[in-house]
Amino acid sequence: MMERVFLRLRAILAGAALLAAAGQISAAEAAPPDNSHNPALPQFNVVGTDVMLHNSVYAEEASKAVADARRANAECSEMLFQQSVAWVDKNQYDALSRQGGATPYILADTYGQDTAALKKLAADMRSEWAARCGEKSEARADTNSYAAGAGIHWGRIKLPTLSYLGFEDALTLAQTIGVVDGEDEGGVAGASIGGEGFVPDWNLWWSANLTRSSTNVSSFNATIDPMGDGLLIPGPLGGASGFALPSAGGLNVVNNAEFDGNYDWLDFHAKFGMPFECGAQVFMPFFGIGLTRGDTDARFSGSIPGYARDFEYNTGIRVDTFSFLAGTNVVHPFKGGNLHAGGLLSLDLNDAEGTDRLSFTGFPDSRAALDNDDTTVGGRVWAGATFGAAESPFKLSVDVAWIHAANVPTVTRDGTNPSRLNLDSADAIVGALRASFRF
Numbered sequence: 001m002m003e004r005v006f007l008r009l010r011a012i013l014a015g016a017a018l019l020a021a022a023g024q025i026s027a028a029e030a031a032p033p034d035n036s037h038n039p040a041l042p043q044f045n046v047v048g049t050d051v052m053l054h055n056s057v058y059a060e061e062a063s064k065a066v067a068d069a070r071r072a073n074a075e076c077s078e079m080l081f082q083q084s085v086a087w088v089d090k091n092q093y094d095a096l097s098r099q100g101g102a103t104p105y106i107l108a109d110t111y112g113q114d115t116a117a118l119k120k121l122a123a124d125m126r127s128e129w130a131a132r133c134g135e136k137s138e139a140r141a142d143t144n145s146y147a148a149g150a151g152i153h154w155g156r157i158k159l160p161t162l163s164y165l166g167f168e169d170a171l172t173l174a175q176t177i178g179v180v181d182g183e184d185e186g187g188v189a190g191a192s193i194g195g196e197g198f199v200p201d202w203n204l205w206w207s208a209n210l211t212r213s214s215t216n217v218s219s220f221n222a223t224i225d226p227m228g229d230g231l232l233i234p235g236p237l238g239g240a241s242g243f244a245l246p247s248a249g250g251l252n253v254v255n256n257a258e259f260d261g262n263y264d265w266l267d268f269h270a271k272f273g274m275p276f277e278c279g280a281q282v283f284m285p286f287f288g289i290g291l292t293r294g295d296t297d298a299r300f301s302g303s304i305p306g307y308a309r310d311f312e313y314n315t316g317i318r319v320d321t322f323s324f325l326a327g328t329n330v331v332h333p334f335k336g337g338n339l340h341a342g343g344l345l346s347l348d349l350n351d352a353e354g355t356d357r358l359s360f361t362g363f364p365d366s367r368a369a370l371d372n373d374d375t376t377v378g379g380r381v382w383a384g385a386t387f388g389a390a391e392s393p394f395k396l397s398v399d400v401a402w403i404h405a406a407n408v409p410t411v412t413r414d415g416t417n418p419s420r421l422n423l424d425s426a427d428a429i430v431g432a433l434r435a436s437f438r439f
Contacts, residue, residue: 042113051121053114062088062121069125076133077277082200085129088122146197147395149436154189157215160410160424162261164300164313165224165254166232168244177234177414182259182300183219188428190214190265198275205273205284214264224254224302231304233311234413236356236368242415243311243360251306259300263408267292271325282331290323290346296354296409309361317354317370317409317421323347323378336389343381350374350407356419370421376406384432397434403427 032050035041042052044059048066053059065087072081163178194209231252235241245252273286296319301312327344350373357367384399408426413419 042117046121049121049124051117051124053117055114058091058114058118062091062118066121066125069129073129073132078133078200080277081129081133083203085122085125086201086203088118088125091118146195147436147438148193148195149395149434150191150193151397151432151434152189152191153213153430153432154187155428155430157186157188157426157428159184159186159215159217159261159263159426160408162259162298162300162315162410164259164413166234166415167226168230168232170229170247175232175415177232180221180224180257180259180300182261182298183217186215186217188213188215188430192432192434203274205275205286206271208270209268211267211269212265213267214262216260216262218258218260220259221257221302222255224257225250226252232415233358233360234415235358235366236413236419237366238415238417238419241358241366242413243363245304245307245309248306252304253306254302254304257300257302259298261296261298264295265292266294269323269325273328280332282333284329284331284342286325286327286329286344288325290321290325292319292321292323292348294319294321294407294409298411310359311361312359314357314359315354315370315411317352317411319350319352319407319409319423321351321407322349337385337387337395339383339385341381341383344379346378348376348378348405348407350376350423352407352409352421352423354409354421356411356413368419370411370419372409372421372423374407374423376423378403378405378407380404393438395436395438397432397436399432399434401430401432403430 032045032052035043035052042054044053044056045051046053046059046066047063048070051062053062065084069081069084072078072084161184162182164180164182166175166177167179168175190211190213192209192211194207196205196207198205226247228247228250230247231245231254233243233245235243267290269288269290271286271288273284275282275284277283296315296317298315299312301310303310323346325344325346327342329340329342331338331340352370352372352374354370355367356370357365359365380401380403382399382401384397386395386397388395404425404427406425407423410422410424411419412422
């Protein structure tokens with residue numbers, strides 16, 4: 001008798017346990033409750049969850065956020081996930097301001113119920129992300145950090161040509177101005193410092209860099225012989241500020257003509273972008289601003305022994321530039337680093353000014369003020385590789401870039417009018433090596 005009672009009691013307890021377990025599973029997978037009998041209860045389901053909201057507009061937008069988050073989970077795309085959960089985070093706190101929808105808030109505290117439901121929804125979304133993509137998220141830790149670094153660069157640059165002197169035909173008196181060109185190609189080198197970071201809440205990437213570059217070009221002409229024509233030395237103020245020396249049997253030959261040009265650029269630029277992932281690639285479109293100060297100093301001198309005279313041109317120009325930048329960078333990660341390439345265009349607002357001076361033995365110096373405010377367009381393209389895993393605190397980058405600038409100064413002297421300041425084009429191919437530290 002007692003044995004039968006014991007067996008029956010055990011069966012009842014086992015059945016109760018089974019029902020309890022089934023109840024838990026059913027609760028987890030059950031459809032959202034039907035609250036149509038009581039309009040004061042939440043009526044609208046966030047699709048794919050058991051969350052109910054009072055406001056239909058909220059429910060529709062939250063459903064989209066959940067769908068986007070789960071698509072992000074499938075790809076482990078942290079950028080897309082942060083964008084998705086950001087809507088839920090934001091609307092936890094302003095539910096009261098959203099009174100629209102098929103069923104507006106009926107009671108004074110129903111918006112509070114929606115706030116609590118959205119808070120729970122955000123927590124669930126983050127739990128799903130952590131369960132599926134937590135380890136990959138840690139591998140991408142550099143997107144949630146800041147980096148600072150420094151680099152060096154060097155390459156070749158093709159500058160605008162600076163021309164000097166002139167010849168006057170002994171018979172026709174026809175004049176040819178700019179018969180001697182200074183060197184316009186040389187090496188360029190410099191260094192940079194800067195930093196960058198990513199703000200997940202805004203899906204905002206930023207970078208700021210300060211760069212210094214310089215180049216020196218020079219040339220030497222042992223003899224400049226007009227071959228019986230007259231020698232013209234145009235003056236900065238035009239007309240009588242210049243000199244014309246007839247051949248007189250070859251007395252106007254120029255000896256030891258030297259040209260020396262020094263160019264220096266100090267550039268600061270800041271860029272901001274909102275990166276997004278497309279398959280294995282990360283696209284980083286950006287916009288920004290730049291400030292550049294360019295200094296140019298050029299000297300051309302020579303000796304005319306037949307007339308016992310020396311001459312020297314000295315030109316100093318400063319160009320201040322404010323730039324609007326727009327472009328994109330594409331990053332393709334690989335194990336232990338990434339490949340990247342991109343380009344940008346810059347709209348450059350230039351303010352250029354300086355002086356042009358001529359010294360000639362036995363005469364006072366003549367000097368002209370130079371000025372030119374012009375708008376130009378520049379740009380660059382680049383490609384390179386970065387070595388260092390995402391979680392590594394140290395990275396090394398190697399890049400090659402083609403740079404085009406249209407605001408490098410030149411001076412035109414025609415012998416009649418004062419010297420004229422122009423902005424002309426320069427092109428450079430530059431290689432760069434940069435080290436950065438993440439913190």
